[in-house]
Amino acid sequence: MSNTVKARGITVAKAKHYIACGGCGCPNCGSENVTGGSFDSDIGWERRLPTVVWQNVYCEDCDFEWQDVYTLTDVCDRDDKSFLVPD
Ligand SMILES: [Zn+2]
DSSP states (O other): OTTOEETTTEEHHHHHHHHHTTSOSOTTTOOSOEEEEEEEEEOOGGGTOOOEEEEEEEETTTOOEEEEEEEOOOOOOSSOOOOOSOO
């Protein structure tokens, strides 16, 4: 069952599409009329776990709420945003 509904209505397929396109629109209705809110983080370095940041996101068109999840993947110069760690 690859399309099992999870995360309050977001299917795994919709979540994968949302991630692959860089968060291109509401994962529920596809609208680009979304607003990013506050961030929360779990700094993992003391436990040697991935550092994770969550951002609250809200769709103005369908009232859907979700969280974008970010993990620490690289470091960069403050002025040059080039990636240092290759994929
Ligand atoms: Zn929506």
